[in-house]
Amino acid sequence: MDAGTDTSAALEAATTFADLGLDARLLAALDALNYKVPTPIQKQAIPLMLAGRDLMAQAQTGTGKTAAFALPLLQKLIPDANTSASPARHPVRALVLAPTRELAIQVHDSVMAYKRHLPLRSTVVFGGMDMKGQEADLRNGVEILVATPGRLLDHAGSRPALLSQVRFLVLDEADRMLDMGFLPDLKRIVDLLPVQRQTVLFSATFDDAIVGLARSFLHNPLKVEVARRNTAAETVEQVVHKVREDDKLDALVRVVEAREITQALVFTRTKLAADKLGRRLLKRGIQAATIHGDKAQLERLAALDGFKQGKVRLLVATDIAARGIDIAELPCVVNFELPYSPEDYVHRIGRTGRAGASGLAVSLVAPDEERLLGAIERFINRPLTPTPLPQIAPPPGPVAVQATASATVVGTARPPRRQREPVCALLLPPRRAAEPPAS
Ligand code: AMP
Numbered sequence: 001m002d003a004g005t006d007t008s009a010a011l012e013a014a015t016t017f018a019d020l021g022l023d024a025r026l027l028a029a030l031d032a033l034n035y036k037v038p039t040p041i042q043k044q045a046i047p048l049m050l051a052g053r054d055l056m057a058q059a060q061t062g063t064g065k066t067a068a069f070a071l072p073l074l075q076k077l078i079p080d081a082n083t084s085a086s087p088a089r090h091p092v093r094a095l096v097l098a099p100t101r102e103l104a105i106q107v108h109d110s111v112m113a114y115k116r117h118l119p120l121r122s123t124v125v126f127g128g129m130d131m132k133g134q135e136a137d138l139r140n141g142v143e144i145l146v147a148t149p150g151r152l153l154d155h156a157g158s159r160p161a162l163l164s165q166v167r168f169l170v171l172d173e174a175d176r177m178l179d180m181g182f183l184p185d186l187k188r189i190v191d192l193l194p195v196q197r198q199t200v201l202f203s204a205t206f207d208d209a210i211v212g213l214a215r216s217f218l219h220n221p222l223k224v225e226v227a228r229r230n231t232a233a234e235t236v237e238q239v240v241h242k243v244r245e246d247d248k249l250d251a252l253v254r255v256v257e258a259r260e261i262t263q264a265l266v267f268t269r270t271k272l273a274a275d276k277l278g279r280r281l282l283k284r285g286i287q288a289a290t291i292h293g294d295k296a297q298l299e300r301l302a303a304l305d306g307f308k309q310g311k312v313r314l315l316v317a318t319d320i321a322a323r324g325i326d327i328a329e330l331p332c333v334v335n336f337e338l339p340y341s342p343e344d345y346v347h348r349i350g351r352t353g354r355a356g357a358s359g360l361a362v363s364l365v366a367p368d369e370e371r372l373l374g375a376i377e378r379f380i381n382r383p384l385t386p387t388p389l390p391q392i393a394p395p396p397g398p399v400a401v402q403a404t405a406s407a408t409v410v411g412t413a414r415p416p417r418r419q420r421e422p423v424c425a426l427l428l429p430p431r432r433a434a435e436p437p438a439s
Pocket residue numbers: 034035036037038039042060061062063064065066067326328354355
């Protein structure tokens with residue numbers, strides 16, 4: 001395989017989606033979505049996919065990777081597009097595998113938006129939901145099928161011909177699928193596909209397991225990369241506060257208030273910890289919701305919806321549940337607990353600072369997590385120097401100042417001291433006069 005070969009300078013020169021040779025109906029859909037220029041991964045991957053190459057693409061969440069594979073895939077399906085009512089005229093031609101339901105739903109939503117002017121059918125299947133509705137969609141026929149591996153195998157078991165006409169296979173967030181133990185399922189699925197097909201693999205990080213997967217599933221793939229190996233998006237400000245385990249809740253509340261964070265995704269390592277933190281935040285009067293693998297699908301979608309609509313300020317999540325969550329302009333990610341795997345740190349902070357926007361990642365590090373912090377620093381190859389917790393500004397106007405233990409004097413708040421504006425506050429209207437109190 002010639003992984004390591006990069007795209008040509010000519011492709012780099014393309015500046016618009018039209019330059020990439022996309023169909024006018026796809027361009028119209030992108031226009032409606034206000035996608036003005038292709039992102040770097042789109043510039044690289046789209047022409048190569050249109051040329052029929054297999055790809056292993058290293059792209060973090062937030063780089064526009066979904067459109068990078070979905071647009072060329074749809075373009076290649078245009079000759080198959082038809083309005084016939086016959087299911088036989090709509091066999092599955094393109095299969096997109098994703099590790100989680102949330103990501104599968106999100107990818108499918110994007111596919112629907114991109115194909116709105118094309119008579120191509122699509123659906124999404126994932127576990128945790130009744131199979132009947134999904135079966136009906138599959139029976140009617142779809143050209144594009146987005147699926148999580150386990151549920152796809154359930155369907156393929158009862159419909160042996162389901163995947164026999166697949167020409168395009170996309171493995172989205174392949175690293176996560178391996179982390180989640182999907183390798184045997186992936187092998188079984190690939191065994192059901194025609195050998196003649198185009199396969200593309202997207203992964204935030206590349207390690208030996210991913211390279212091994214590419215070797216067995218892909219044919220002579222080209223490698224495209226938009227971020228340096230194991231680096232987090234440069235647009236994310238990474239902040240570390242050292243905090244005792246018992247003080248973490250107070251520290252979280254303080255960070256959120258002091259930095260005027262409108263919304264944040266807060267990570268814990270375990271479902272138990274996520275539930276506990278969600279409850280404690282609610283008790284502290286902070287609108288919080290929890291999302292993890294043990295929650296029923298409807299609960300997870302409701303939590304995500306509440307977050308997307310701004311009703312929920314802090315969404316507490318485990319790593320697996322957070323996969324695929326795409327919230328436009330998510331300003332902050334908080335690591336309430338550091339992940340055991342440094343790669344998860346990169347994934348987590350990739351939830352903010354998306355598509356070039358600035359973002360903030362705050363890590364609360366207890367003494368027994370310093371080893372994990374060290375591993376993360378080595379992995380991203382840069383130091384993460386701890387800083388003191390931010391100060392909470394008192395309300396503006398006259399303030400009561402504690403003068404002595406027995407008496408108070410009333411004064412007026414001094415004008416704010418000039419300080420570096422926190423990233424999250426930049427998303428809000430300018431702050432009213434306020435002064436950080438002495439600690
Ligand atoms: P993804 O990395 O595919 O999860 O995409 C991250 C976000 O960027 C999604 O909300 C996309 O809708 C958005 N996006 C993808 N491509 C573009 C583009 N070329 N211009 C503007 N937004 C985009």
